[in-house]
Amino acid sequence: MEPRAYVLTVANQKGGVGKTTTAISVAAALAEDGFRVLLVDLDPQSNATSGVGLSARRPTPTVYDVLLGAVPAADAVLATSVPGLDVLPSTIDLAGAEIELVSVFSREQRLAKALEPLRERYDLVIVDCPPSLGLLTVNALTAADGVLVPIQCEYYALEGLGALGRNVDLIRDSLNPRLVITGFVLTMLDGRTRLSQQVVDDVRAHFGERVFTTRIPRTVRLAEAPGFGQPITVFDPSSRGALAYRRLAAELVGRLGLPARAAGQGVTA
Numbered sequence: 001m002e003p004r005a006y007v008l009t010v011a012n013q014k015g016g017v018g019k020t021t022t023a024i025s026v027a028a029a030l031a032e033d034g035f036r037v038l039l040v041d042l043d044p045q046s047n048a049t050s051g052v053g054l055s056a057r058r059p060t061p062t063v064y065d066v067l068l069g070a071v072p073a074a075d076a077v078l079a080t081s082v083p084g085l086d087v088l089p090s091t092i093d094l095a096g097a098e099i100e101l102v103s104v105f106s107r108e109q110r111l112a113k114a115l116e117p118l119r120e121r122y123d124l125v126i127v128d129c130p131p132s133l134g135l136l137t138v139n140a141l142t143a144a145d146g147v148l149v150p151i152q153c154e155y156y157a158l159e160g161l162g163a164l165g166r167n168v169d170l171i172r173d174s175l176n177p178r179l180v181i182t183g184f185v186l187t188m189l190d191g192r193t194r195l196s197q198q199v200v201d202d203v204r205a206h207f208g209e210r211v212f213t214t215r216i217p218r219t220v221r222l223a224e225a226p227g228f229g230q231p232i233t234v235f236d237p238s239s240r241g242a243l244a245y246r247r248l249a250a251e252l253v254g255r256l257g258l259p260a261r262a263a264g265q266g267v268t269a
């Protein structure tokens with residue numbers, strides 16, 4: 001039997017913590033390493049879609065049509081300029097889904113069911129969530145094998161993570177018994193400040209080994225890349241941000257026990 005894709009959902013109900021940047025950058029780094037990756041944009045703001053340069057095309061159909069059952073997911077998938085990286089795009093239309101899905105049958109399982117036929121085509125599916133714990137995020141958690149939680153290095157970093165954890169527990173108990181928290185990743189780290197170091201220590205004390213060793217630095221290049229519609233690994237391949245996300249991708253591969261893919265490029269944990 002063909003191996004099935006591992007579905008990794010990037011979630012944190014806070015906005016601006018680095019979910020989309022992490023989803024795009026890890027997806028692109030994994031594709032660069034030879035993995036077949038599908039990036040699913042489940043945020044109506046469609047920053048993952050624009051971040052890989054696909055929003056100008058006004059993609060149609062989108063993940064919205066897929067969730068509402070109008071088209072199979074395969075019909076909405078687009079290739080990106082990064083070999084091995086495809087996207088299931090979104091547009092602002094997706095904002096309506098949160099309400100329209102309320103009355104449909106098995107509303108929490110729409111994404112899981114839609115992705116099922118695609119899981120033989122990819123090694124990883126990475127789902128970028130909106131900044132809420134609403135029905136779109138519930139769909140993303142129900143479809144997932146694991147959750148990656150970006151934590152921004154700021155004063156209230158841990159706030160809200162209890163609610164996220166409880167949601168993960170609820171979904172594991174009811175809809176998706178295989179769901180685990182794959183790990184927490186510290187983002188936008190400013191190594192020079194004491195506050196950042198304090199947050200690193202707090203998060204470590206709280207989540208221990210589940211925190212990825214790799215930390216993502218705050219860099220201007222990472223903030224600039226989306227404006228060019230390119231993942232950081234393409235926009236500035238040797239930048240600190242690109243290197244950090246490649247390290248995170250390698251750590252993820254090790255944690256998930258995925259077989260290295262790339263010819264001649266060892267993937268190390």
Ligand code: ADP
Pocket residue numbers: 014015016017018019020021022047131187188189216217218219220222223224226241
């Ligand atoms: P979220 O998806 O959680 O809302 P984003 O990934 O969109 O968060 O990040 C929020 C903003 O911060 C974006 O403008 C993004 O470009 C910027 N950003 C994300 N990570 C970094 C980083 N490590 N360094 C600098 N800017 C970053």
Ligand code: MG
Pocket residue numbers: 019020021043047129130
């Ligand atoms: Mg986002």
